Amino acid sequence: MNVLIVFYSSGGRTEQLALAAGVGAIQGRASIRLRRLPPGQEIKPDGMTASERVNFERMSRDYTAPRPVDAEWADALILATSPEGALHVGAYLERLPRNAPNSARIAAPLIADAAPRVLLPLYAAAAEAGLIVVPMPAGPLASADEGQAFGRRIVALAKAIKTAA
Amino acid sequence: MLTVRRADERGHTALNWLDSYHTFSFGEYQDPRYAGFRSLRVLNDDRIAPGKGFGAHGHRDMEILSYVLDGSLAHRDSTGNGHVVGANDVQLMTAGNGVIHSEFNASPTNEVHFLQIWIEPDAEDLPPAYHQITCPTHEKRGKLRLIAAPKNGAHDGALTLHQDARIFATVLVPGERVSYELAPDRGAWLQCATGQLTVGDVLLHAGDGVAITGESPLVMTGAGRGPTDFLLFDLA
Numbered sequence: 383m384n385v386l387i388v389f390y391s392s393g394g395r396t397e398q399l400a401l402a403a404g405v406g407a408i409q410g411r412a413s414i415r416l417r418r419l420p421p422g423q424e425i426k427p428d429g430m431t432a433s434e435r436v437n438f439e440r441m442s443r444d445y446t447a448p449r450p451v452d453a454e455w456a457d458a459l460i461l462a463t464s465p466e467g468a469l470h471v472g473a474y475l476e477r478l479p480r481n482a483p484n485s486a487r488i489a490a491p492l493i494a495d496a497a498p499r500v501l502l503p504l505y506a507a508a509a510e511a512g513l514i515v516v517p518m519p520a521g522p523l524a525s526a527d528e529g530q531a532f533g534r535r536i537v538a539l540a541k542a543i544k545t546a547a
Numbered sequence: 548m549l550t551v552r553r554a555d556e557r558g559h560t561a562l563n564w565l566d567s568y569h570t571f572s573f574g575e576y577q578d579p580r581y582a583g584f585r586s587l588r589v590l591n592d593d594r595i596a597p598g599k600g601f602g603a604h605g606h607r608d609m610e611i612l613s614y615v616l617d618g619s620l621a622h623r624d625s626t627g628n629g630h631v632v633g634a635n636d637v638q639l640m641t642a643g644n645g646v647i648h649s650e651f652n653a654s655p656t657n658e659v660h661f662l663q664i665w666i667e668p669d670a671e672d673l674p675p676a677y678h679q680i681t682c683p684t685h686e687k688r689g690k691l692r693l694i695a696a697p698k699n700g701a702h703d704g705a706l707t708l709h710q711d712a713r714i715f716a717t718v719l720v721p722g723e724r725v726s727y728e729l730a731p732d733r734g735a736w737l738q739c740a741t742g743q744l745t746v747g748d749v750l751l752h753a754g755d756g757v758a759i760t761g762e763s764p765l766v767m768t769g770a771g772r773g774p775t776d777f778l779l780f781d782l783a
Contacts, residue, residue, distance in 0.1 A: 401603070401625040401647050408605045408645030416603045416647065444602045444623075444649045526626075 383412040383537055383544070386456035388448050388474060390419045390467030393430060394437030399494055400462040402526040406533020407460070412540075415452050418445035419470050453478055458540035459513065460533065462492040465500045475507040488543060489513035490536045492529070495522045514543060548761055549747060552581065554754025557592075564599035568592040570738070570756050584736050584758050585782035586710050589665035592740075592754055594658055595620075600651030606642035608673075610666040610708055612695060613638045613650070614716070616740055616776065618659030624648040628677065632661075636681050637694050637716070639706040643673035662740060662778070668709040678706050682716055689723050691715040691779060711783035718776050719744060719769030727765045727779060734782050735759040737767070742775030744768060751777075 385407040389400035397418075404414050418441055427435055453459065463471045471491070489508035491501060496518060505515045516539055523529055558569035558576030569576045570590040571583050583589070588609070600621070613620060619633040624640075625647035632638045640646065652659040686692050695706040695714040708714075717725055719742075729735050736758055739751040745768045746757060759765060769775050 398627070404603075404605060404647050405625050405645045408607050408647070411607070414605045414647075416605075440623075443598075443651070446602060 383410070383458070383541055384456050385412045385414045385458045385460060385533070385537060385540070386448070386452050387414060387416045387460045387462065388419060388471070389416070389462035390464070390470045391441060391462075392421055392425045392438055392467075393434035394441065396462050396464050396467065396494070397437070397441060398526065399492060399523065399529050400460070402529025403460050403462060403492055403533035403536070405526075406530035406535075407537050408533075409530060410534040410537030412458075412537045415455070416445060417448035417452055419467070419474055420447050422467075422470055448474065450479065457487055457544060458536050459487065459489045460492055460536055461489060461504065461508075465493060465496060468493065468500045468504055472504055472507045475504070475511050475513075478511045480512060487513050488516050488536070488540050490516040490532070491518060492523070492532060493518065548759070549749055550758040551749060551751070552756040552758070554752060557754065564596040566594040568754060585734050586667045586712055587664070587736055587780055587782060588667050589663065590736075590738060590756065591663045593663055594660050595652040597652055597657055598655045601649060603647050603649045605645065605647045606640070607645050608668060608671050609642045610668050610710060611640045611642060612664040612666070612706070612714070613640075613661050614664065614694075614740070614778065615659065615661040618657050618661075619653040620659050620661055621651045621653035622648060624675075624677065630677065630679060632679060633681075635683055636679060637706065638677065638679040639695060639708070641668070641673055641676040641709060643675040644671075646675040662738070664714075666708060666710050666712055669711065670709055673709055680704060680706055684718055687716050687718040687776070689717075689719060689725065691717050691725055691727060713781040715779040715781075716776070717767070717779065718774050719767065720774050721769045721771060724766060724768040726767070727781075729759065729763040729765055729781065731761070731763070735765060736780040736782065737765070738778045738780075740776045740778060742769070742773050743771030744775045744777055745770050
């Protein structure tokens, strides 16, 4: 089971959410790839706190951007973002090939403190890309444990869907 | 019986930032003749360019040791912990039920040279953990310095492995020798990291390894012109 975690993070908070989901996916015995979407033009490192800037520069070094082969490889996509970055994740989903060889793939947006107005466009974009959408659990994700549980759940669902398909 | 694995026969990955030799199958290098030796699954001889490294990636159910020969390696994990592993340091990461980490050359100017060793643990779903020790050259010079051992066989200053395996690090100058009693039911892997040494009648150069079974005592003697740094694995 292959899980691609694509995230949009400028200061490191969403990265922690993505990492927690990734650890959960590993706990579920999946292989993972972590990919960071390039920062948008609205990101201004000069306006960041010192720790945010350190994280921003470290993430620019630690991660590569998602490539088309990553999505082809994946059985499940976890899409972690802040509400502010949801636009970029939506744009990523729009760029995914519409005739992907693996039609049983699922997409799982993951946003801490997400409001429906942020999530619903992401769900729509994932569905338009031909992905099976797994909604977020109700309520904010407040801890790494909850992020890990989310990752494990996505692996379990992806396995079940793949088996059924 | 001694079965030699020569340095120039190993798998090789050459990227613009990484020069890695694989004693056993790893990544895209797969050879069923060299899938590992007992619980020793991976032994990579890595050189990483300044400031470069392995981005965030995951591991599960593996004991991963990094033995730094030259330079320094910056390590960061999914819990936010960061460590720098320098020359003569050994780090053990128990991947356990899942961990994500990155490893980068900590220097912007100098290459880092290290061995990365994967040992299959004797249990699954262990809690992830990191431990690190320093083994200065004087602790390894002319003796078998125990760097990792199972909990019930660990000594002070050795890392605790979740496997019935003992790992020793040694530095010998030419002509200097150490010996080791290998129990009849166990196997040994000897990896020459730098320099030259002999084990029995076999001369090993940097990067050479040898699988040993049914032989004891093992007598290792420094050879060549300079010191040699080697690892000895005693494996169930």
